[in-house]
Amino acid sequence: MRSRSRVWGGTAAVVLGGLLAAGCGGGAAERNGTADDGAGKAVSGEYPVSVTDCKGAGTTFTKAPERIVTSNASSLELLLRLGAGDKVTGTGFPPGKGTLPGALDAEAQKVKVLSRAVIPKEKLLGSGADLYIDTFAGMSMGGGMGDTPSEEEFQAAGIKHIYLKSTACAAQSRSAVTDLSAVEADITALGRVTxxxxxxxxxxxxxxxxxxxVQRAVGGAARSxxxxxxxxxxxxxxxxPTVTCNRQVANAVITLAGARNVFADCDGDYKQVGWEDVIxxxxxxxQLGIRNRGSEAANKxxxxxxxxxxxxxxxxxxxKAVEEGHFLRIGSExxxxxxxxNADTVETIAKALYPGKVG
Structure with missing residues (x-):
């Protein structure tokens, strides 16, 4: 089966990013009599908020969504970390028990599982959600799971459909991704939306x-x-082998850790090559890229x-890496x-490659 991060659809959907807060004069929080609670879980936000897709087309939120469905564990985890987990009513590709850190795990296990894989089209459209957060574009994978809803079908069901831009728009990026600014923009945008x-x-x-x-510790090393x-x-x-190219988030993670992605000369997010190319x-x-299997034992x-x-x-x-046993066991996600x-992975890689330099 092809990796689901490489399954792309044709219709562009709304993607996190390009935030535009409308209005003039006093701030929206002041106008609406609302404010952040100081602990990061705002009782309300500044609305309306607009987000754009990969081509710049936008959609607007006039209030925070109340019934959110996530496509997989990654977007679910972001919402939990943001303190918006109580708004999540369902997810696909759920995280296995114990796979998320600390209290996030207990919260994640309370979320209704709509599918262990891609959420079937009819179930998603009938979920009662007012927002669907899709980590990847076009995830129609066959196997009786139904087709991905069209944007017209999402609209008819009253569901706003957005993606994580740093992943969904990666292949369309015009330059190599060497930092986490796009990821940070996703988090910022999702915070504004929720x-x-x-x-x-x-x-x-x-x-x-x-x-x-990490950069202060290893950033001075000459590229060569x-x-x-x-x-x-x-x-x-x-x-x-399917390799990560220079538009993929992994390229930024590797670069920031003080390493050189051997396929950084590949323009795009992913590409299939031959083993002769790796040799x-x-x-x-x-790095042994493994998707989370749901338990520490299964991952091992x-x-x-x-x-x-x-x-x-x-x-x-x-x-060389195989002969010297230079393997890093870090999850794909x-x-x-x-x-x-992503930032934790930067640190983990740097600690392995530059022992004693990174605290």
């Missing part, structure tokens, strides 16, 4: 602080002296499988999908 701007600012500030510390790095997307299949790059480090088993494959395959066992944990 009336949780205070918490969004806190999350973004913490990300900037963590990445800034930085270790080369290959993100091995094991779940995308081993017959023909020619001969990376210093390999998957990481073990990926490492064993690299060590036993005739095409890869001679790679926190590397390739927009989220607070």
């Amino acid at each position: 009336g949780t701007s205070g918490k969004a600012k806190e999350l973004v500030a913490a990300m900037k602080e963590k990445v800034g510390a 002296a930085r270790p080369t790095y290959f993100f091995f997307d094991y779940d995308a299949g081993t017959k023909q 020619a790059k001969n990376p210093d480090w390999i 088993e998957a990481f073990d499988e990926a490492e064993k494959w690299l060590k036993s395959n005739s095409a890869t066992k001679g790679l 926190q590397t390739t999908i927009a989220g607070v944990e």
Whole structure:
């Protein structure tokens, strides 16, 4: 099966980003008699708020959504971190028990599971949601799950449909992605849409602080002296590797950690290559990209499988990183999908590649 992050549809939908707060004179919070509660969970936000899609077309929110459905665990986690979890009425691709940190896990387990995979079209349209947050574009994957609703069908059902722009628009980016500004913009925009701007600012500030510390520690290293790095997307299949190119969030994570993505010369988000291309790059480090299996034990088993494959395959066992055991066991989601944990992954990679330099 193709990785779902590579399944794209034709119709452009509204994407987080390009926020425009309308109005003049006093702030909307002042006009509406509302304010942030100081803990990041605003009792209301400044409305109306507009967001745009990849082509600049926009939609407007005149108030905070009250019934949100998320396409998968990534957008669900962002809402939980923002303090808007009580507005989530359902999700697809739910997080396994214990896979989210701390109290977020207990909150996540209370969310109704509409599907273990892509939410079927009729179930989504009949969910009663007023907002659907889609991590990826066009997720029609067959298997009896139904087609992705058209934008006209979303409108008829009273559902506003938005994407995480740093993921959904990645392939259309005009330049290489080397920082987390697009991810931070997603978090900021989602905070504005849900009336949780205070918490969004806190999350973004913490990300900037963590990445800034890494940059101060390793950012001075000459590019030619930085270790080369290959993100091995094991779940995308081993017959023909799917690599992360320079428009993907992973390229920014790798770059900020002080490494060189060996496929940074590939314009786009993902690309299928041959193992001969990976051999020619001969990376210093390999990240075992595994999607969360729902438990620590299952994740370990998957990481073990990926490492064993690299060590036993005739095409890869001679790679420098394989011979030296330079493997990083870091999940795919926190590397390739927009989220607070992108900053954590930057730090984790940097600690492995520059031992003693990163605190």
